[in-house]
Amino acid sequence: MENVLFLAHTEPDGTLPKVALETLTAATEVAAALQAQLTIALIGGDVHTAANAVGAAGVLAVSGAEFAQPRYASDAAAAEALCRAANASIVIAPATSRLARVLPGVAHRLNGRVDTHITGLTVTDGAPVASRWFYRQRIEGSLQRTQRPWILLVESGCRPAWQGQAGSANLEKVEVALPQLRSKVTGIRAPKSDEQTIRPDAKLLFVAGAGWCKKQADGQVHATEAEQIILGFLRGSKASLGGSKSLVEQGGENQPTLRFMTHLNQVGQTGSTPRHPKGLSTCCHGEEPHVVGWRFITERRAVNLDPNCGWARGKADVLYVADAFAVMTKVNAMLAAKGAAAGD
Numbered sequence: 001m002e003n004v005l006f007l008a009h010t011e012p013d014g015t016l017p018k019v020a021l022e023t024l025t026a027a028t029e030v031a032a033a034l035q036a037q038l039t040i041a042l043i044g045g046d047v048h049t050a051a052n053a054v055g056a057a058g059v060l061a062v063s064g065a066e067f068a069q070p071r072y073a074s075d076a077a078a079a080e081a082l083c084r085a086a087n088a089s090i091v092i093a094p095a096t097s098r099l100a101r102v103l104p105g106v107a108h109r110l111n112g113r114v115d116t117h118i119t120g121l122t123v124t125d126g127a128p129v130a131s132r133w134f135y136r137q138r139i140e141g142s143l144q145r146t147q148r149p150w151i152l153l154v155e156s157g158c159r160p161a162w163q164g165q166a167g168s169a170n171l172e173k174v175e176v177a178l179p180q181l182r183s184k185v186t187g188i189r190a191p192k193s194d195e196q197t198i199r200p201d202a203k204l205l206f207v208a209g210a211g212w213c214k215k216q217a218d219g220q221v222h223a224t225e226a227e228q229i230i231l232g233f234l235r236g237s238k239a240s241l242g243g244s245k246s247l248v249e250q251g252g253e254n255q256p257t258l259r260f261m262t263h264l265n266q267v268g269q270t271g272s273t274p275r276h277p278k279g280l281s282t283c284c285h286g287e288e289p290h291v292v293g294w295r296f297i298t299e300r301r302a303v304n305l306d307p308n309c310g311w312a313r314g315k316a317d318v319l320y321v322a323d324a325f326a327v328m329t330k331v332n333a334m335l336a337a338k339g340a341a342a343g344d
Contacts, residue, residue: 002128003039004031005088007079009098010044012068016053018201019156023094024054026121026159030092033123041082041174043067043075051169054162060085061171066178069185070098072105074178079106081176088149090128092121095153103151112149119158133273156200157275157296197234197241197260205276205297206233207242207267211283211304211324213256222325223256229328230258236335242267242274244284281316282324284309303327 006027008020016024024040031038041060042050045068051059062078079102083091091112093099100116107114119140120131130143130152212226234241243258243265250257267274279297284304302316303324320327 002034002036002089003087004034004036004090004092005039005041005083005086007041007082007091007093007099007103008043008050009070009075009096010042010047010050012045014044014046014049016042016050017094017096018161019094019096019154021161022156022159023092023154024162026154027092028162029159030090030121030123030128034090034126034128036090039086039088041086043078043082045069048169048171051171053166054169055165055167059169059171060174062174062176066181070101071181071183071185072102073181073183074176075099076102076105076109077176077178078174079103080109081174083110083149085174091149091151093151093153095155100153103153107149107151110149112151113145113147114151114153115143115145116153118152118154121152121154155275198264199238199240202238202240203277204237204239205242205267205274205279206230206237206239207244207279207281207284208247208258208261209244209282209284210246210250212258213247213250214283216325217323221256223258225325227258227260229325229332231260232332233328233335236332236339239280240274240276241265242271244268245271282328 004027006024008016008023011017027038039060040054043062044050045063045065047059047061047063051061060082062082066074067078075098083106093103095116095118104114104116115130115132117132118130119133122129127144128150131140132143133139134141208230212230213221213223215221230241233239241261243261245266245268247257248261248263248266248271263271266272273296275296278299279301281300281302284302300316301318301320303320303322305321305323307319307321
């Protein structure tokens with residue numbers, strides 16, 4: 001008989017991140033299919049709000065000032081204590097940076113196994129089956145393990161967010177014997193929200209290709225103008241920014257590039273695999289980055305002067321054969337007018 005544990009941490013405001021709610025959906029489905037008990041465990045400074053939001057009757061909790069901020073020593077000790085308290089054989093957790101950093105070590109402490117980047121969870125013949133992508137998202141593999149506990153880190157965008165009625169949870173505090181803490185969180189330095197370009201929860205992913213930094217119709221490169229147009233669109237639409245491999249690597253080749261574009265923005269090939277509801281590709285060429293990186297985008301549109309490029313031919317739901325500079329300038333004007341009208 002399996003014991004399924006849903007393990008998550010709270011955000012600074014005490015709520016659960018969206019990926020945690022998506023993972024809770026997966027954990028609920030797996031527990032129901034296995035006819036197993038589902039236990040919810042939370043880590044954070046104050047977990048009452050998150051516990052009440054999921055409406056569970058009982059929630060295992062490790063809370064307090066020591067667990068408000070990410071720290072390997074405290075998070076690993078808390079996760080280990082929760083897994084032992086629940087006697088968990090299957091641990092399902094969201095693949096946040098905080099948990100992805102510590103749960104492999106926790107699996108070792110528990111003499112268990114861990115698998116990361118999980119994109120699917122099913123039950124076959126009474127046994128849980130996890131699936132994930134390999135070889136740059138070209139091959140999907142299915143995994144089964146007999147070793148317990150089995151810890152699974154689930155990627156975002158793979159399940160709808162859990163939606164249930166809130167309730168009044170009964171918290172069961174789990175005591176943790178903390179080791180000597182050698183690191184201390186003194187504060188967080190983050191860019192202003194309007195300077196942020198990576199927004200995992202955005203409804204739209206805007207992908208810029210190398211064409212933005214190539215010579216335009218007048219024979220000149222307009223990289224500075226491209227930066228202003230793209231940043232203006234990101235501010236007006238609150239979209240997330242992605243970059244093609246060719247554009248991201250131009251900076252290391254002493255070619256004109258977008259100063260705010262880094263390898264963290266790269267999608268496809270060796271970059272991330274985004275799962276935003278909508279995607280808009282501009283000035284991109286070639287088939288590879290988008291077949292690999294955009295397969296989970298629900299609605300895909302592209303702006304390209306070449307209707308025969310590898311991306312435009314059959315890869316986009318809607319293709320605008322036009323100049324991206326002109327199109328996005330017009331879009332920015334429309335967004336500005338919409339914002340002004342809303343302000344009035």
